[in-house]
Every structure is written in C-alpha cells, then in structure tokens.
Amino acid sequence: xxxxxxxxxxxxGPFFAPALLRxxxxxxxxxxxxxxxxxxxxxxxxxxxxGAPVPDALVEIWQANAHGRYNHPADQGPAALxxxxxGFGRSGTDEEGNYWFExxxxxxxxxxEKRMQAPHICVTIFSRGLLNHLVTRLYFADEPAxxxxxxxxxxxxxxxxxxxxxxxxxxxxxxxxxxxxxxxILQGKNxxxxxxx
Amino acid sequence: xxxxxIGEIIRGDREVFPPYLYEAYQSTxxxxxxxxxxxxxxxxxxxxxxxxxxxxxxxxxxxxTRNAGTGGEAIGQRIxxxxxxxxxxxxxxxxxxxxxxxCNAAGRYLHKRDQWPAPLDPNFLGMGRCxxxxxxxxxxxxxxxxxxxxxxxxxxxxPAHIHFSLFGPSMLSRLVTQMYFPDDPLHNLDPIMxxxxxxxxxxxxxxxxxxxxxxxxxxxxxxxDIVLRGPYATPFEAAEAGx
Numbered sequence: 001x002x003x004x005x006x007x008x009x010x011x012x013g014p015f016f017a018p019a020l021l022r023x024x025x026x027x028x029x030x031x032x033x034x035x036x037x038x039x040x041x042x043x044x045x046x047x048x049x050x051g052a053p054v055p056d057a058l059v060e061i062w063q064a065n066a067h068g069r070y071n072h073p074a075d076q077g078p079a080a081l082x083x084x085x086x087g088f089g090r091s092g093t094d095e096e097g098n099y100w101f102e103x104x105x106x107x108x109x110x111x112x113e114k115r116m117q118a119p120h121i122c123v124t125i126f127s128r129g130l131l132n133h134l135v136t137r138l139y140f141a142d143e144p145a146x147x148x149x150x151x152x153x154x155x156x157x158x159x160x161x162x163x164x165x166x167x168x169x170x171x172x173x174x175x176x177x178x179x180x181x182x183x184x185i186l187q188g189k190n191x192x193x194x195x196x197x
Numbered sequence: 198x199x200x201x202x203i204g205e206i207i208r209g210d211r212e213v214f215p216p217y218l219y220e221a222y223q224s225t226x227x228x229x230x231x232x233x234x235x236x237x238x239x240x241x242x243x244x245x246x247x248x249x250x251x252x253x254x255x256x257x258x259x260x261x262t263r264n265a266g267t268g269g270e271a272i273g274q275r276i277x278x279x280x281x282x283x284x285x286x287x288x289x290x291x292x293x294x295x296x297x298x299x300c301n302a303a304g305r306y307l308h309k310r311d312q313w314p315a316p317l318d319p320n321f322l323g324m325g326r327c328x329x330x331x332x333x334x335x336x337x338x339x340x341x342x343x344x345x346x347x348x349x350x351x352x353x354x355x356p357a358h359i360h361f362s363l364f365g366p367s368m369l370s371r372l373v374t375q376m377y378f379p380d381d382p383l384h385n386l387d388p389i390m391x392x393x394x395x396x397x398x399x400x401x402x403x404x405x406x407x408x409x410x411x412x413x414x415x416x417x418x419x420x421x422d423i424v425l426r427g428p429y430a431t432p433f434e435a436a437e438a439g440x
Contacts, residue, residue, distance in 0.1 A: 004285050004424045006213045007401055008393045010375040011224075013360060015306040019298035019324035020362060024253065049227040056310075062247050062368060072245035074367070088247035109241050122242050126373055129224030131215035131392050133373060137242075154237045186228045196234035197243055197369060 009133070012126040014056050021058070021092045028091050030063075030103040032084045037066030037104030039177040042138065042165065045097040046125065049187030053097025057127040059184070061089040061101060061138075063120075068107030077110060102177070105140065111150045118145035118152065125184055134194045138182050141166045159193040215392035222388040223349050239369070244427075246371065248364030251294050252328060259327035261299075261339035263320075271321035273302025273340030275416040278376070278404065282333045282363065282423045289333025290370075290425060296326045296362040297337060304343030313346055338416065344383055356383035356390065363425060370425040377403045378419070 012020075019025070031039065042061075046054040064070050064087060069079035071087050087106075091099040108116045121138040139146050141164035146152055152160060165180035185192050217229035257264050262271045282290040300306045300323060305315040307323050321340065329335045342357045358375040365371065377384060384390055384403070393399045401424075410418020 003287050004283060005397065005401065006210060006285055006426060007372060007374055007423045008213050008398045009215065009372060010360075010389060010393075010402070011222075012362075012373045013375075014310055015300075015308045016298060016360065016362075018307055018322065019296055019326075019360075022324065025296070025326075049231075052227075054228065060247075062242070062245070064242075070241060070245040071250050073249060074245050075241055077241070086247070086250045088251060111238075111240055117240060117242070120242065122368060124368075124371060127228060129222070129226075129228035131217060131219060131222070131225060131389070133371065134230065135368070151237050151240065155235055159232070159235075187231055191230055191232050193232075194230050194234050195237045197237060197239060 014128045035084045041179045043100040044182040046184045057093040059099045060124040062122040064106040068109045118149035162192045213398045219392040243368045246368040261325040269320035277418045279336040280422040298324045299342040299359040304345035356381045365425040369427045
C-alpha cells in the first residue's frame with residue numbers, strides 16, 4: 001500500500017522550451033563516436049485529433065544499449081554496459097510537428113526469466129493540452145521478434161501498427177544511417193496506442 | 198511480495214491525476230487520446246529510467262534571480278522555494294534532477310509565443326534546475342511569479358505558479374507538474390488546477406508559507422514537498438504481475 005498520496009500531474013504548458021530544450025538540456029543525438037551499435041535516425045510528427053501538427057510537444061525517449069542493457073542501477077542483467085551510451089533523448093517539435101533523434105538500435109532486454117522482449121524504445125510525450133504525459137513504445141516494423149513480444153501482444157491487433165516505426169527508403173538520399181519514421185497521433189483515426197503504466 | 202499491488206497502485210491513481218479530456222481546458226479537446234489506455238505488464242524498461250544518469254547542473258542553476266548572467270538581479274519579491282522529493286513509501290529521492298520554469302514578476306514568460314503587454318525583465322530567464330541532496334531536499338532562489346492572462350475563456354487568468362519537471366528513479370516516477378502559492382483567489386477559476394479531481398490532491402499542489410525558511414533581510418520562504426511513484430518491485434516481480 002501506498003503511504004503517501006502522490007503529487008498530481010499538470011500540463012507542461014506552452015512555455016517549457018527555454019528550460020527543457022535549452023542547449024544543454026535537449027538531447028537529439030544519443031550516440032558518441034565510440035558508441036556500439038547500428039546507427040539509426042528516428043523521425044516523425046506529433047499530430048492532434050484534426051491531423052494538425054503539434055508544434056509545442058516534448059518527446060522523450062529511453063532505451064537500452066546495443067547489447068540490451070539499460071544504463072540504470074536496477075538493470076543488473078548479464079549484458080554489457082556501454083559507458084558511452086546513456087539511452088536518454090529529448091526533442092521538441094517544430095512548427096510542422098517534427099521531432100527527431102539519432103541513436104542506435106537497442107538490443108533485446110529480458111521480459112522474465114524465460115522470455116525476451118523485441119527491441120523497443122520507450123517514448124513519453126508532453127504538451128500543452130496534455131494534463132498527464134503519454135507513454136508508449138516504438139517497435140521496429142522490420143523486426144521478426146515483434147511477433148513474440150510479451151508487451152506488444154497486450155495491444156489489440158488492429159492498433160499494433162501504430163507502434164511500429166517504418167524503415168524509410170533512403171537509397172536515393174545521402175543518408176548513411178537507417179531512418180525509421182514514427183508518427184505520434186494523439187487522437188482520432190490511427191490514434192497511437194498509449195499505455196496505462 | 199504482493200505482486201498485484203503494482204497494478205493496483207498505478208491504475209488507482211484516478212483520484213490524483215487529471216483526466217486527459219477536461220472540457221473546461223480547451224487545449225485538451227483535440228489532444229486528449231479518446232481510445233482506452235492499454236494495460237501492459239511493467240518490465241525492466243519501465244522500472245529503469247533516465248533519472249540516475251542525468252545530473253549535470255551547477256550551483257548557479259538554482260538561483261533564478263541571477264542566472265541570466267547579466268550581472269543584474271531579477272526584479273520582484275525574492276523567494277526561496279524548498280522541499281523534499283519523496284517516493285510514496287516516504288523515502289527521500291536523492292540526487293534527482295528538478296527543472297523549473299516560470300514567468301517573471303509581471304506575469305510574462307521569456308518566450309516568443311508570450312506577447313501579452315507586460316514587461317520583460319532583462320535579468321530574468323525564468324528557468325532553473327538543481328539536484329536533490331542525500332535527504333531528497335531541493336532548494337531554489339527565485340522571484341515570485343505574477344499571474345497572467347490566457348485565451349482559454351473570457352477573462353481567463355492563470356494563478357501564479359512554477360512549473361516543475363522531475364525524473365525520479367524510474368520511468369514510472371516521471372512527473373511534470375505545477376506548484377501554486379497559498380491564498381490565491383484565482384485557484385478556483387483555473388481549469389488546469391481544477392482538472393485535478395479531488396480537493397485533497399489540489400491542495401497538495403499548493404506550497405505553504407514557512408517562516409522558518411524565510412531569511413531575514415533577504416527572502417520569503419515557501420515549502421512544497423513532491424511525492425513520486427514507486428519503486429514498487431524488481432523487474433522480474435513486475436513481469437510476474439503482468440501475467
């Protein structure tokens with residue numbers, strides 16, 4: 001049982017950027033040159049119930065390293081730490097609702113003693129009009145392990161696609177990293193599956 | 198270990214946390230999700246989080262009266278805001294980052310989207326941060342923010358408040374909220390504050406004037422404690438609970 005009642009959430013409001021997105025507080029690039037793993041770029045838009053861009057959202061991500069280990073004292077698993085990788089990212093959105101990160105594809109982390117989870121990134125969304133933040137997960141659409149993921153199977157089949165980041169064909173561009181697109185739809189048609197955690 | 202407690206605590210928060218859709222706060226109408234949130238098992242991904250690895254602050258960051266770096270001091274009533282960050286078992290949360298932001302004494306934010314006709318203060322950025330100490334105590338020196346108008350409804354004014362962002366030990370403890378000041382007549386007129394469903398939970402967003410925090414010939418003191426979720430269990434226990 002809880003002993004102390006919790007402090008309630010309130011909206012991040014429209015004016016957080018100078019504090020939460022100051023140069024040393026935003027974190028678009030999670031990697032350093034020595035970071036182990038496949039470089040990926042994640043990009044997408046945050047859209048509201050009218051399909052309009054949300055230009056004042058804050059998107060945070062949290063992920064394991066390429067070996068499948070979180071840089072956190074509660075993760076005492078056997079996978080190796082990568083001291084050059086913290087696993088935390090924070091991006092605002094621009095006038096078109098775009099956010100982006102440059103990171104590595106995370107390894108698989110355990111679910112329980114027997115099962116592993118498919119590679120995924122935890123995503124948290126804040127904005128004016130969100131009285132509580134939203135929590136979801138980004139999975140990789142081209143990842144065979146999704147089929148057996150013990151968390152994804154809790155999401156109704158018709159909504160699972162909203163959690164799949166799609167590999168973008170960059171063969172005609174100069175991009176040297178795999179680009180995955182992950183739009184976050186707050187409301188309405190194709191509304192992203194958000195978690196009650 | 199009572200595995201099911203994990204889910205009950207988390208999903209029983211509806212007396213504390215606002216609904217996503219709160220009609221009186223207009224911005225919720227096209228941004229609140231309308232489909233049910235999905236119950237998922239908690240795993241190592243949720244029971245870890247960035248809190249422990251984010252720590253880069255300097256002592257100057259906690260002094261909003263001077264951290265604009267102009268050499269000048271912000272105008273307004275100088276105040277100290279301090280309190281404990283605790284988990285819901287009453288344990289202090291040490292070394293956790295708090296990021297705060299607020300408008301100036303005239304009620305204006307240093308932000309391109311805030312253009313109402315109140316003066317800016319060249320010596321005030323309105324942002325600060327600090328870490329809790331080993332006892333879970335944080336402390337900021339700032340100026341008392343003003344109230345300001347917004348366009349939610351006719352003659353709408355936000356009560357004076359300071360925005361707080363905290364990480365705590367896990368993804369579950371992440372919290373963004375607002376601290377209010379005592380005896381403010383705007384509280385009952387503010388849909389954002391009133392979106393919190395119970396009187397008790399709303400009261401916990403209001404700081405208290407504390408004369409033992411007040412420093413003579415210097416600043417008035419306000420105390421505000423923050424209670425974050427968890428931690429409840431190890432990841433494997435949580436996975437068990439989700440079965």
